[in-house]
Amino acid sequence: MxxxxxxxxxxxxxxxxxxxxxxxxxxxxxxxxxxxxxxxxxxxxxxxxxxxxxxxxxxxxxxxxxxxxxxxxxxxxxxxxxxxxxxxxxxxxxxxxxxxxxxxxxxxxxxxxxxxxxxxxxxxxxxxxxxxxxxxxxxxxxxxxxxxxxxxxxxxxxxxxxxxxxxxxxxxxxxxxxxxxxxxxxxxxxxxxHSVDRPAIRLMRERFETAEQKLAWAFDYIRQAQGAGIFYTQSRAKCEQYAAVLVEQGVRIAYYHGGMELYDRQLIQQQFLQGQLDWIVATNAFGMGVHKDNIRHIMHETLPQTMANYMQEIGRAGRDGQPAIAVLLYAQGDEERVHYIATEDLPQDAHVDAYDAHRQGDVTQLVTNGWMTETQFRVLHYWMQQFSNIEMKHFIGQLRLQKREQIMAMQKMVDEQSCLRQVILHYFGQTLQTTIEQCCSNCGATYQLPAFEEPVVGLTIDASWQKRLLAIFPQ
Structure with a gap:
């Protein structure tokens, strides 16, 4: 039936x-x-x-x-x-x-x-x-x-x-x-x-000494890659900057983030789905519910905040069952920047004290007067109905610790010398069921997909990009 x-x-x-x-x-x-x-x-x-x-x-x-x-x-x-x-x-x-x-x-x-x-x-x-x-x-x-x-x-x-x-x-x-x-x-x-594993996706990792080196490699990868891809970054400003550089280099790319008007987001998404764009540079606002089977590349400019985010985002590739590549990029110090982004909207102890002092009056004025963000207020307004001042501070401290532990799990992906797929599956309490020939960069997987004529490895920086890179990373 x-x-x-x-x-x-x-x-x-x-x-x-x-x-x-x-x-x-x-x-x-x-x-x-x-x-x-x-x-x-x-x-x-x-x-x-x-x-x-x-x-x-x-x-x-x-x-x-x-x-x-x-x-x-x-x-x-x-x-x-x-x-x-x-x-x-x-x-x-x-x-x-x-x-x-x-x-x-x-x-x-x-x-x-x-x-x-x-x-x-x-x-x-x-x-x-x-x-x-x-x-x-x-x-x-x-x-x-x-x-x-x-x-x-x-x-x-x-x-x-x-x-x-x-x-x-x-x-x-x-x-x-x-x-x-x-x-x-x-x-x-x-x-x-069921297993979170996507065997058709090759898990690749690249380490760099500086953010400049990392971005130069990413730009050259995108410029030479065949097939559709998504380049994830954690900043709306970076989305726009990176897209502008790559458009100048002839890449059919556009940016997508949550700060855009609805019409603009829908237009970009439709152009990508219909093959009028080859790449999207996006925050994690892009991807959930996007039904495009032939995405071949997912690249992360820096560590995602959680392993779950990482798996959700790379899972947008290879839905047609054909081989795809997920590239995780890392430069020294990325984990600290990601931790700052992950925790910047959590209330500080001073916010807890301010809310506590105003709880008998109009607590919404704390947002109106700029004492805290709406997100910080929303967290406090919910939890301080259950917690005392001291309990609330302890709870927020635990949240910060939890977020750092999640980022450290992603950091292990950078430092690990053994199979990256096994690291991921172990995190989710699962085990690798079968041997995969093109598994990950630690297991010898290559960047050359079957449809590619040339592998996208051993990339060099196009000299004409130097000025644009300096504009993004002022000395």
Whole structure:
């Protein structure tokens, strides 16, 4: 029955690994945790049940761009009863959607939107067959600091005559799975846990003494590479700078980050999907939900903040099953810069004291008057309802330590002399099942992909770039 429905609604002949097991458990009404590798069609695990179950599905999604991508994908399959309830809607549009919410089969929203009383009130009048927490590892990754609304999802679900819950992720450690089960209050969930490994992706690492050397190598790689690629950096300003340099060198590239207007982001994404652009230089705002099967290269300009981020981002390559390359670049001192970025929005002790002093009055003035950022306020506002001043400072200290440990796990990828794939799998509590010929740079993998005429190794800096590099790295 399920395969017939798969062909009828989506035109696929067979399920991919793990999909049928998840869908069968969902159809039985069970709570389900599914960890499936990137590119294996996790979305189908709720898309198909929604066509077969009697009522609507509510999908909690972490990013606006991901919501929009998933809505667009469903519309391409001919689905009309789908809506994204998010900040892209103006007040009038949002009010109209809430009034008609019961007409939709797929309702996408964010943890923050779900906390709004009028949204909860509207959802209480909608019959739900399924609640999905997409990219569920974000609960553990962001819920304890920058997005505490993730930790309040379970109480909202209870107010919605709680149906079965499906938690989906491509990357979850043993501790993350514990967090998901605990904070979503899942009831004896059926677990479908598959390896995070993507054997077709070659894991390459390059070390440099200076940032200038690293960037010169990256630019030459991009200029000579064949096939589509994504170049990840952690700064919006760097995205724009790097794209400008590479455009001058004739590369079909554009930048993408969360500070751009929605229309511009959608335009760039469509140009990349349709092959009008070969490369995107982006922050991690780009990638979730991007359905481009033939990405051949993922390059990281510096260490990602977590191993989960790294696996999510490299997993956008090689979804057609053909060989692809993931290159991790490192220069001395990168780990300290990444740690600063990862922790800069955590409250300081002075912020805790200021919030404590104002908690009997209007605490929002701390943001209005510039004492702290909105993110710092949001963290304090949630946790200081539970913690004392001293407990809060200790908790933030633990968060800082945890973030450093996550970055040190990525640092091990830089220092490791043995198989990089085994290092990654060990981090996720898994083991390498088969020998891979083109595994990683430590195991002798090469940069030459089958479709390439020339390998992109032994690169030299184009002399005409020297002035542009000096502009980015002033002496």
């Amino acid at each position: 399920l395969e017939a429905a798969l062909r009828q609604y989506f035109g696929y002949q067979h399920f991919r690994e793990g999909q049928q097991d998840v869908i069968e458990a969902v159809m039985r009404g069970e709570d389900v945790i599914a960890v499936l590798p990137t590119g294996t069609g996790k979305s189908l695990c709720y898309q198909l049940p929604t066509k077969l179950l009697p009522h609507a599905t509510l999908i909690i999604s972490p990013l606006l761009s991901l919501m929009q991508d998933q809505v667009d994908q469903l519309k391409r399959f001919g689905e009309k009863r789908v809506i994204a309830l998010n900040s892209f809607l103006n007040r009038g549009e949002k009010q109209e959607v809430l009034q008609k919410l019961g007409q939709y089969e797929y309702i996408f929203t964010s943890p923050e939107m779900l906390q709004q009383p009028h949204v909860q009130q509207a959802l209480q009048h909608v019959k739900l067959s399924l609640i999905v927490v997409d990219e569920a590892h974000c609960l553990s990754q962001w819920g304890f600091d920058f997005r505490p609304d993730y930790l309040q999802l379970a109480s909202v679900f209870d107010s919605l005559a709680r149906p079965g819950i499906l938690a989906l992720s491509a990357t979850a450690t043993t501790q993350v799975l514990v967090d998901i089960k605990q904070y979503l209050q899942m009831r004896s969930p059926h677990e479908c846990i």
